[in-house]
Amino acid sequence: MGIDNDQDRQGRRDQGRRPAGSRREPRFDFGEGGPAHDDGAEDWRLSAQDRLAPRTGDVDDTDRNEEMAPRQRKASTGKASTGKAGGRNGGRSGRSRPPARKSRRRRSLIGTLFSTLFMLGIWGAIAVGAVVIYHFSQLPPIDTLTVPRRPPNIAVLAADGSLIANKGDTGGQTVKLKDLPPYLPEAFIAIEDHRFYDHWGIDPQGVARALAANLTRGSVAQGGSTLTQQLAKNLFLTQDRTVSRKIQEAILSLWLEQNYTKGEILALYLNRVYFGAGAYGVEAAALRYFGKPAKDVTLAEAAMLAGLVQAPSRLAPTRNPTAAQARAQVVLTRMAEQGFITEQQAKNALMTPAEAVKPRGAGTANYAADFVMDVLDDFIGAADTDIVVRTTIEPAMISAAERAITDIIAKKGTEAHVSQGALVALSNDGAIRALVGGRNYATSQFNRATAARRQPGSAFKPFVYLTALERGMTPSTVRVDEPVNFGGWQPRNFSRRYSGPMTLASALAQSTNTIVVKLAVELGPKAVAQTAQRLGITSPLTANATIALGTSEVSALELTTAYTALANGGIGIVPWIIRDVKTVDGRLVYQRQPFDLGRVIDEANVSMMNYMLHQAVTSGSARRGALPGYEVAAKTGTTQETRDAWFVGYTSGLVTSVWLGNDDNSPMKNVTGGSLPAEAWHTFMVEALKGVEPKPLPGSPWAAPEDAPLPPPEAMPPMNTAPESGAQTVQRPAPQREKNFFERLFGG
Structure with a gap:
C-alpha cells in the first residue's frame, strides 16, 4: 500500500547505470483493495518517506539526532548496537553524544539575560531622558537664555591716577x-x-x-x-x-x-x-x-x-x-x-614661590572710596559697566592722615581710653584731600568722618562770634566772664575760674564758656543756628542757649566745610570728591565743573574771625597747632565728660579737622581738644604742607608783629537779651556805634 522500497532502492542502484537522458517513471502500488498494478491505477496516499516531517521510527537515528527537538532526544547508553544496519545507532560506535539540551538551555538563559538588560537599558534611558527633560523645563526658555551681565567694577583713583580701591561686587x-x-x-x-x-x-x-x-x-x-x-x-x-x-x-x-x-x-x-x-x-x-x-x-x-x-x-x-x-x-x-x-x-x-603682599597700613583709604560710592549715583546714576572714578584724594595726604590717627591711638589710646578717630582735610574750594573714618578699615567700615554725628563742643563757638561780628561787634568788644544762670542752667568754664572783663578775641582764644553763652542768648540761638547753616552745617540744630557750647551733633565733614568759608575768604562751598568718571575705554561719563555757593561771609568779618582764631593758636587753647612759618587759625572743642575731643584748624589753603572719641560714647581720660587731637592735627599738617609755600590768611592785616597789643577793653554797658523759650531776660544796652576793629588796631 506504499511505495515499494526494495524496487526503489534497486532503482537508485540502477540509476548510475542508466543511459544519460533516460527517464524512469515512478511506480505506485495501491495494495489490497486498490486497483491492480497492471491496470496503471495510481494510489495518491503518502508513505512515511514522503512526509515532510518523518515520524519516530520511520527515519534513521542519525537524521533524527540532527533534526528532532532537544526535548525528544535521549542520551546514548554507550553500548554497541547489533544488526547489520547498526540498530538505533545506525552502526555508530557506542560513544555518547554531547548533551545538546544543556547547550540549548545555556543559550536560552544568556539570551534572556541580554534581553532583560536591553529592556532595562531602554527604560533607564527613558527615565534619564525624563529627568533631563524635567530639569530642562525648570530652566528659563533656552531661546531667551543670556549670560548675565557681570556686576560693574568701580575703580576709585587718587588725584594722581593711582588706585585707591576697587568697589562694587x-x-x-x-x-x-x-x-x-x-x-x-x-x-x-x-x-x-x-x-x-x-x-x-x-x-x-x-x-x-x-x-x-x-x-x-x-x-x-x-x-x-x-x-x-x-x-x-x-x-x-x-x-x-x-x-x-x-x-x-x-x-x-x-x-x-x-x-x-x-x-x-x-x-x-x-x-x-x-x-x-x-x-x-x-x-x-x-x-x-x-x-x-x-x-x-x-x-x-x-x-x-x-x-x-x-x-x-x-x-x-x-x-x-x-x-x-x-x-x-x-x-x-x-x-x-x-x-x-x-x-x-x-x-x-x-x-621663587609667590608670596601674598601684606596690606599697607590700616586700609583707611577705603573710607574715601566708600564715600565716593555714597555720592556717585547723584552724578551718573546706576553704573552698568566698568568705570574709573578719579577723585580729589592726595595719596601723600591720605597716608599722613592715616598715620596721624592710628599712631596717636596706638601710643596713647589705651591710657587715655581712646579707641577711634576721624580726620577730614579740604582745600579752599571744598575738594576733599584726605578723609579717614576710623583707625582700621578692616575691623570697622563705619565712616566716622561722614556718617557719625557727635557734639562739636567749643569747636562750634566761632559761629556765635561770627554772628556777633555781623551784628556790629568787633574782636575788641568786651564782655564779663562771670557765673551765669539761665533758667537754672549754670554753664561754667572748663577751668572753673572766671576772668572778669574780656574782649571777644580773648574770650574765643581762651574758650570761655560764660561769655559765649551770654552772646548766644543776646543774639538769639536761632540766629546762631542760621549762621552755622549758611556756612555748611546741614545737621539739625537745636536753637536754644546750649547751642553756643556745641550740644547739637554734627559730622566732621560738615564742621570742616563750615570752617572752609573762613579759610577761603568767605565763599561758601559744597565738599566734593569726584573729579571725573570714565569708562574703561576712556569715554567721559562725568566731569565736575567749578561750583560754589557765592559769598557767605563779608570780607571784613572774615578778616576779624581769622584774627581771633589766629589768636587762639598764638596765645590760646589751640597753641599746639602752631606751624612755624605758617599763619594758622584754629579752635579746640571738648564736650561734657570729655566724650568728644576736636581740633579744627586751617592755613590759607588747607582746612583740617580731627576728632577723637569712642563709638559707645564712653568718656575719655583727661583728653581735650588741645591735647591728643591737636597732636594728631599737627602731625598731619606738617606732612601735608611739605613743599607748600606759606601764604597769609585771607584778610590778614597782621603781617606786622603778631604780638601787637589789643586795644584796651571798654567798660561793659548793661545788657538786655530776649532769649528764646524760658532763658533768663537781661537788660540790653541802647545801640551805639563802636569803632571798627581795624580802626582801633591801626589808629583809624
Whole structure:
C-alpha cells in the first residue's frame, strides 16, 4: 500500500547505470483493495518517506539526532548496537553524544539575560531622558537664555591716577585674554580641566576618573566638572551640591559650548570665578593678594591663583601661605607635564614661590572710596559697566592722615581710653584731600568722618562770634566772664575760674564758656543756628542757649566745610570728591565743573574771625597747632565728660579737622581738644604742607608783629537779651556805634 522500497532502492542502484537522458517513471502500488498494478491505477496516499516531517521510527537515528527537538532526544547508553544496519545507532560506535539540551538551555538563559538588560537599558534611558527633560523645563526658555551681565567694577583713583580701591561686587575690572600672560589661563586649564579644548562642555573621561577616585578613597576627593560646568554654575545656578543642580549644570554647559567659543568661555570663567576675600575674577584676585594687576603676575603667582579656586578660604595665601604654596607646586607640575611650560620654567617658579603682599597700613583709604560710592549715583546714576572714578584724594595726604590717627591711638589710646578717630582735610574750594573714618578699615567700615554725628563742643563757638561780628561787634568788644544762670542752667568754664572783663578775641582764644553763652542768648540761638547753616552745617540744630557750647551733633565733614568759608575768604562751598568718571575705554561719563555757593561771609568779618582764631593758636587753647612759618587759625572743642575731643584748624589753603572719641560714647581720660587731637592735627599738617609755600590768611592785616597789643577793653554797658523759650531776660544796652576793629588796631 506504499511505495515499494526494495524496487526503489534497486532503482537508485540502477540509476548510475542508466543511459544519460533516460527517464524512469515512478511506480505506485495501491495494495489490497486498490486497483491492480497492471491496470496503471495510481494510489495518491503518502508513505512515511514522503512526509515532510518523518515520524519516530520511520527515519534513521542519525537524521533524527540532527533534526528532532532537544526535548525528544535521549542520551546514548554507550553500548554497541547489533544488526547489520547498526540498530538505533545506525552502526555508530557506542560513544555518547554531547548533551545538546544543556547547550540549548545555556543559550536560552544568556539570551534572556541580554534581553532583560536591553529592556532595562531602554527604560533607564527613558527615565534619564525624563529627568533631563524635567530639569530642562525648570530652566528659563533656552531661546531667551543670556549670560548675565557681570556686576560693574568701580575703580576709585587718587588725584594722581593711582588706585585707591576697587568697589562694587567684584573687586576688580574685567580683563581680556589678550592682555594676560599666556601662562595665567594655561595654569587654570592644567589644574582644572586639561581636556578643555577637546570636550563639548562635559568630559566623560573626567567624570569617570573622578568617580573612580572617589569610590577608591571612599569620599569626594575629585570633581569631574569642566571649566564650562563651573562657569555655568557661577553664571546661572546656586552653589548647592544636589543632583538636580548638577543636571542643570550639564545642560547649561552644553548651551554655553554651542553659543560661545572656547576663548570666550575661558575669558568669562577667568572674570567670574571666586578667589575669596570678596575678589571675583583674576584681576581682583591679583590686586587683592599680590598688589598688582593680573597682566603683571609672575608664573609662580599665576599658579597660586589657579590653585586657589579649589578652596578659596582654605588656600588663601593671606591666611594659609603653606597650603597655598603646596597647591601652587601641584599646578606647576601639571603645567610642565601637559607641555604648557618647560621643566626649567617650573623649577625656576618652584625656587621663587609667590608670596601674598601684606596690606599697607590700616586700609583707611577705603573710607574715601566708600564715600565716593555714597555720592556717585547723584552724578551718573546706576553704573552698568566698568568705570574709573578719579577723585580729589592726595595719596601723600591720605597716608599722613592715616598715620596721624592710628599712631596717636596706638601710643596713647589705651591710657587715655581712646579707641577711634576721624580726620577730614579740604582745600579752599571744598575738594576733599584726605578723609579717614576710623583707625582700621578692616575691623570697622563705619565712616566716622561722614556718617557719625557727635557734639562739636567749643569747636562750634566761632559761629556765635561770627554772628556777633555781623551784628556790629568787633574782636575788641568786651564782655564779663562771670557765673551765669539761665533758667537754672549754670554753664561754667572748663577751668572753673572766671576772668572778669574780656574782649571777644580773648574770650574765643581762651574758650570761655560764660561769655559765649551770654552772646548766644543776646543774639538769639536761632540766629546762631542760621549762621552755622549758611556756612555748611546741614545737621539739625537745636536753637536754644546750649547751642553756643556745641550740644547739637554734627559730622566732621560738615564742621570742616563750615570752617572752609573762613579759610577761603568767605565763599561758601559744597565738599566734593569726584573729579571725573570714565569708562574703561576712556569715554567721559562725568566731569565736575567749578561750583560754589557765592559769598557767605563779608570780607571784613572774615578778616576779624581769622584774627581771633589766629589768636587762639598764638596765645590760646589751640597753641599746639602752631606751624612755624605758617599763619594758622584754629579752635579746640571738648564736650561734657570729655566724650568728644576736636581740633579744627586751617592755613590759607588747607582746612583740617580731627576728632577723637569712642563709638559707645564712653568718656575719655583727661583728653581735650588741645591735647591728643591737636597732636594728631599737627602731625598731619606738617606732612601735608611739605613743599607748600606759606601764604597769609585771607584778610590778614597782621603781617606786622603778631604780638601787637589789643586795644584796651571798654567798660561793659548793661545788657538786655530776649532769649528764646524760658532763658533768663537781661537788660540790653541802647545801640551805639563802636569803632571798627581795624580802626582801633591801626589808629583809624
